[in-house]
Amino acid sequence: MSLFIGIQLFMVLLFLFFGWAIVKKECYWLISNFNGKPKDEQQQLINNGYPQGIGKLMLVTAAGMVILLPLSFTSFPYSLEVQFGFMMLFLLGGLVYLSKYEVREKRKRSYLFSSLLAIGTIGFVVGLYFLGYQDFELKDYDNSFEITGMYGEEWDYAEIRHVELLEEMPEVTWKENGFGLATLAKGYFKIVDYGSSLLFIHKDSQPYLFIETDHDKIFINSKSSSETIEWYELLSEKTK
Template identity: 85%
Template structure:
């Protein structure tokens, strides 16, 4: 949790710095492609107030993120999604709005380009979160088992070294490659005392099934505690 809060604080200060540098110091070169424009276009943009409004957008984004930051200290499960969702929507919507301050000849193209970027970015993120929140299950195939969904695969029972049912999930210290969402963790994570592990975890849904194979360390559970226990019985009976 402290890692995510640290990342949010860094982003807030970053937006504040860029906003201050553009509005107060007039470092317009920080705006994408501003220095690459002809001098007359730069002057027209300044006359239209475009750079100043970009800086104010940075300030407003930082303020909104700062106001939402206290959610991280509450029991609200989706605080991270809300904060980063606000940042993306506010920035992308702001850039579309700022197209009205482009030079007249390029205004329409700017609207279209900004809108396409917004649609593509939002669509990609929504698709990513939808995929990440897809549930998983453990399936028995007689001589092997499969964990379904993203990051899942098939393991032979013969390669299992140890199976254990845990009442508490060990501390997860770092995400290597996966989804660390409000109610679910899926993918490759560092776990204290276990090292690099593959997680398929519904948070706060005890117990947790630990499976160690020749190559992988896996933590998995179901929202239904009885189903997790059934998985444990299946695997332990196959590895005796």
């Protein structure tokens, strides 16, 4: 959690710095492709208030992130998603709005480009979160078991070296490739004393099933503790 808060504070400071530099110091070169435009076009944009609008957008985004930051210290499980969602929607929506300050002959193209960028980015992120929040299950076959969903695979029972039921989840130190969501962790993470591991975890849903195979270390549980215990008993029986 402290890492996420640190990242958020860094982004707030970054937005504040860029916003202040653009609005107060007129460092318009900080705006993407501004210096690459012809001088007369740059002046038109300044007269229209476009660079000042970009700077103010960054300052207001930073202020909004600061207002939402206390959510990280509450029990609200989706604080990170809310803060990230606000930042993304506000910035992308702001860029669409600021298209009206473009030079007249490029205004329509700017609206189209910024709108498509906003729709594409939001659609991609929503799709990614939808896939990330999809539940998983452990399926039993004659000689193998499968964990369904994203990052899921099929393993032969002959590959299993060790199966254990844990009351507490070991400390997760780093995400390598996966989803670290509010109520779910799925993918590859670094775990204290276990190293790189594959997680399919519903947070705060004890117990946790640890499976070590020839090539993987897997942590998995169900929202239902009884189902997790059933998975443990199944794998224990299959590996006798």
